[in-house]
Structures are given as structure tokens and as C-alpha cells.
Amino acid sequence: MNTIEKQKLSVLIITLNEELYIKSLLKDLDFADEIIVIDSYSNDKTTAIVESFKNVKLIQNTFEDFTTQRNFALEKASNNWILFIDADEKLSPELKSEIINTINNPNPASAYLVYRTFMFKNTKLRFSGWQTDKIFRLFDKLKCKYTTEKLVHEKLEIKGEIAVLKNKLIHYSYTNFDDYKAKMKRYGMLKAREKFKKGHQPSFIMMLLHPIYTFLYQFIIRLGFLDHTNGIIICYLNAYSVFIRYKELKKITSSRI
Template sequence: MSENSAIPKISALAITYNEEENVKRYIESLSFVDEILFIDSYSSDRTVSLAREMNIKVIERAFTNFSDQRNFAISQAKNDWILFFDLDEVITKDLEKEILATVNNPKSKVAFFVKRHFYFMGKRIHFGGWQNDKAIRLFNKNYCQYNGNLVHEEVKANGNVSVLKNGVNHFSYKNFDNYNDKLNLYSKLQAENLYLKKVKPNVYHLIFRPLYRFLWQYIFRLGILDGKEGFILAYVHSFSVFKRYLQLWMLYRKIE
């Protein structure tokens, strides 16, 4: 890890669950940081053992929701500057250099978006909404925390925010079942979030919201130009919207 005392120290945090195939690559890509910390939701594979073999601190903690898990990780970090990438995001050397330059001279900014280049079924996806995909991945913990959303959580920054020039490669797709499992989890947590907000589902939510999602992603955001992968993405994500409101309907009726 970094021994350059001239640059403010950085903590790299990650929440993990069954990520054994990504652990080594992720840790090796972060050789420039001063601390790496995993908050693991009791993985059933070798995620924890592999991390500990590489001298990474791991705290095992039951998963409640994404915001809670990420905010807990921040509370355990030793340093003010936080990197919070997922293990399926690959940090390039150009991004590494930009991160180090940025924390050394943040220019009154407290958080930075990183653009994400999304890969699905082995193909770089250029359209369908992913052309504008970015998330805050670098921030000063004294001014930032996650917003409390159960899923699709975002960093809430109390200060100026900017965007880094270099992006990260995002390999979210492992296999179809794994990707579908992720969408199922997101749908469940989104339904719980809507339930807490007392949103009641109706025919509009169950029929027209999924249809609009497909049209928005495949037609309006040009997912059609990504070929069959663009169609599959639009279909599975529109079905995920349907499942979100179906699960919300089931919550109101106490159906499991």
C-alpha cells in the first residue's frame, strides 16, 4: 500500500458478498491506497479468506440494506478520503493517477463522480442509459454520507462536487442467473423502500411503468443500437420494475 506521506491518506472501502473471483484483482488495483477494508455479509465462498490472506481487514456484518452497510464502512475507516468502488469495477492506471492528484489538490471539492463503462455478456454497452452512468466513488467522509436509500443508494455531499475525467470499467455481469439475482434483490429492496413511503401500487405501476421502462431504455435511450444485448437488458430491467411493484403489492397483502 501507499507510503507517500506527501499525499493525504486514502481508505478504500467495499461491501462484499461472494466475490471470490474479484478479490485479488480488486486488492491489487488498490496498491496506491493506505487502507483497504471489507464489510462482508457472511460470504459462503472464499471472499473473506482470500482477503485475509492478502492482509486485508474484514469485518463480518449482517446485511440490512446498502446505505446502512456503506455508512457503517465509512464509520470504520481510518482516513478522511474514501474510495468506495464495488469489486466488479476495475480501476485503471489513468484513474489511479487522477485520484492521487485529486486528493492532493481537491480544489474545494468534497466528492467526485466517476464515470462507469458498463459491460454486459462480454460486450461494452454504449446506450440504453448507460452512456451517462456515473456514481460518486471518491469523497471526504467529513462532508459525505449515503442518503439512506435501501437500494440505489447515493452519496449525499455537504459541499461542492465534481466529475473525474477518467472512468472505471464495470463488469457487473458474471452470468445470467447471478445478474438476475441482483435485480431480484434490488426489486425487493425498492419495494420495501416504497412501502416505507406508503406508496400503494395500482394498475399503472404493474402495467405501464414496466412498459415505459422498456421503451425508455430500448428506444428513447437507444438501447436498440447495442444489438441483442441491448434488447436483453431492456427486457430484464423492465421485468424488474414489474417485480418491484408486484412485491410492493404483496407487502400490503402480507403475502410471502
Template sequence: MTSNHSKISALLITYNEINHIEDVIANVRFCDEIIVVDSYSNDGTYEKLNEYTDVKVIQHKFKNFADQRNFAINQVNNNWILFIDADERITPELQKEILEKVSSNTQSVAFKFKRQFIIQGKKIKYCGFQTDTIFRLFKKGTTKYREDRFVHELPIIDGETELLNHKMLHYSFNDYESYRKKVEHYGKLKALELHKKGTQPNAFKFYSKFLYKFIFNFIFRLGFLDGIAGYNICKLNALGIIYRYRELKRLSVTPK
């Protein structure tokens, strides 16, 4: 029997994740509670979720990732929160490590996971992903996300943190076009964040950053060792800066 202090609530935020939703729900069955905050999906995700009698599903309008995650945090009932995206998976080794940590007398209140990026069955070892880590497990009441960070959200943690040993799997996209759309979406959110801070569009600055990001990840972070997949990923990640610039330019000329 799981003691109250070590019970875990799995949290997901979703939008149009019909290709992932069944697998990710099965993946977090070891948790004591599963809560999904859905941003009004229109691909059958919401309907599929409602087939589960033991999954709490809430629809909440999407403003940005930080707002959505903070809303989700407020819905949990247990002492530990495991955030997982629909395209992520907990390995058996990581699951064991998670359960050991939450049942121990650890002083840490938040845990960072390493992630293994995978595309079409191929593990991406470089392109900057070799140092990819993210906070995914924390005690209730110790963590919230900065409201001024709309994308690549940043948690504010009150207490000690720790990096776990085993990796989470990250199936970020099924094909390059879906990844391009994801990068474009993130770029637009980042542009809105910059616009609210008063940043002005500067073509030279943004196109220089595009070239720097591609060269840095493809050459210096060894993306070329991942072959054609590495080239495409580095190019798409760099394109996020161009999408950011275009959206910032549009926002700067849009009447308030």
C-alpha cells in the first residue's frame, strides 16, 4: 500500500494528441492519480480521454504553456506531481527510480530528468540534445512556472533539486512537417513573450541568430554525426528563430 506522503499525481496538458494519448496513459498507470488538462482538442483526443473512468479530464483554454501548467498543478490531490507530455515515456528503470525517491526521506523537492530524443525509431545522440534535461517530478506546493515565460517554461522551485540517473524517452514528432509546425508554434509564443517585454524586430539580429544556432548545433554540438536526421533537426530548430522574428514583426505593426 502506498503511503499518503509518497502518492503521485500524473499531470498531462494536451492538444490534439490522438496518436499518443493511449500509450502515455498506459505509461503512467503506476501513479495514484492521472489528470489531463486538454486545450479543446478537435482530433478525438478529448473523446478518447472520456472513455477512461479513472482519468480526470478538464478542458481549459490555452493561453501559454506556463499558464496551462500552473492551472494543472492546482488540480492535484497528492503529495508528488509527475508532469509528462503526451510524446514522452517513462522507462521501467526511470519508473523504479521515481518510486524509490518519493518513498524515501529525500530532502529534494524537485527532480530533473534526462531525455532521449527519438525520431522515427532513431535515437538522436547529438544536435544539442545530449544535455537535454527537464524538471518533471516535484512536491506539491514547492513549484510553479514563471508567468512571463510563455514557452520553454521555467519552473520556480522552493527547495533542493536533484538529477535522476535514468532517461525519459522523448518522441517529439512523427515526421518533419509536424515538427516544423511545432517549432513554428513555439516561435510565435516566444515572439508574443518578447513583444510584451517591448522587444523590437531586427532582421540582422534574428537572421544572425538563425545562422549561429544552426552552426552551433550542427557543427559544435556534433549534429552532423546524426546524419541527415541531424541536419534536418538542426535546421528546423534554427528556423524557430525566423518564425519568432516574423511573428514579432507582425505584432509590432498590428494596431493595439
């Protein structure tokens, strides 16, 4: 009688100053066969918290961009099945069960998209462009890799079938205005580097109009106004990130002349 070998799962987490969430997340990963944290030399209590978990492997690696860091993490994973999760994300018991059942399915897909519920502090953000937010989190690393064309909002190159998990991740991305603004600034600067690599030139018109378009699209078309004050804040900060993208692109381009 043939038995199907149980598939093992590696959970990979990229961190930088995540002391607020990392302990809660690591406690919740009891279903994982391997947990690896790739830390970008945090200067808060993140590494101390991670090191207090004997079942977690901590590796520090200088951050260049998200794609490079994720591919570095993949190289360190012992198992083929990968669950990438951010420190500010939380898995429900239903999602954990679904992940285990999925990777042990006789005919799994190569990669799975997961929908996310965006939490604004402790309140669910229902609109503002986040109502359809989904991301690749679970995949077979033998059939997937992150391409180098994107430095932020990484692109996963997949050989084979793509499917979607039924249960959602809970995303506690917004804790306060200053932290989220710093995050959006960081994303904008990485997008600028990405555009520079592709040969894009800075444009004053785009620096002016693209952030305005982003705000209006998310606030009106994507129903951000239904999130009231929270919607205004999120739509503004996303537009701010776009502004930083063009401002930084201009700075990079000028420095190379």
C-alpha cells in the first residue's frame, strides 16, 4: 500500500524593526516545520525576541530591495513549500488548516494567492483600494522565483498552475500615521530605483498629476470615501508614495549626470 509523504513547510519572514508584531506572529506558527527570519539589522528588540524562540532560525542580511531579500530567504529554506509572511500579518486557524491541507493535496497548484484584510489600527478598512488586495504567499519554490525587474511589490515568476486560497490573511499594516508614512516613503524610493533601472526619465508633469490621480482614483473610484477619515488618510499616504517615487527619480537622475 502506497502512502503519500507529508509535505514540509518553511515559513519565511523578512524583518526590520518589527518588535510590535513579531512575537505574536512567531507564537502563531506552531504548524510550520521550519521558520526562518531574515532581518535587516533591526535596531529595536526584534532580534532579541526572535532569538528567544528556539525553533526559529535568525539570519541577518543587509537589505538592498525586497526582491533580493526574498530570493536570499528562498536559498536558506530547507523545504520546497514556502509560506512568506510579513511580521504584521496574522493567520486565522482556518487559514492555517487550509495551508496544510493544500500542500498535502495530491495535485496542488504551483502557487497560491491569498486575499488580505487590511486593518487600520484595530478597524477593518473596507474600501480605499484594499477590498481586492491579494498577494502570492504560498508556493513551491521549485516552480517559482522572484524576478529582478521589480524591487518592491515583487513579481513572482511561476511555472504551472495558480490558485487562490479561500481564507484571508489579516494585515495589521497601519499602526500610526508616522510609521505608515515612513513605509510609503521607503516604497516610493524603491520604486524610483526600479524606474531608473528601466531607463525612465523624471517628469514634473507626472510628479504633479500622478499623485493626484492616485488619490482621486482610490478615494472616489475605489470608494475610499466610504472609509471616512481613515480612507482620506490611506489614500493620501498612497498618493504621497507616488510623489516620492518621482521626486527620488529626479534626484537619482540628477546625481548621475
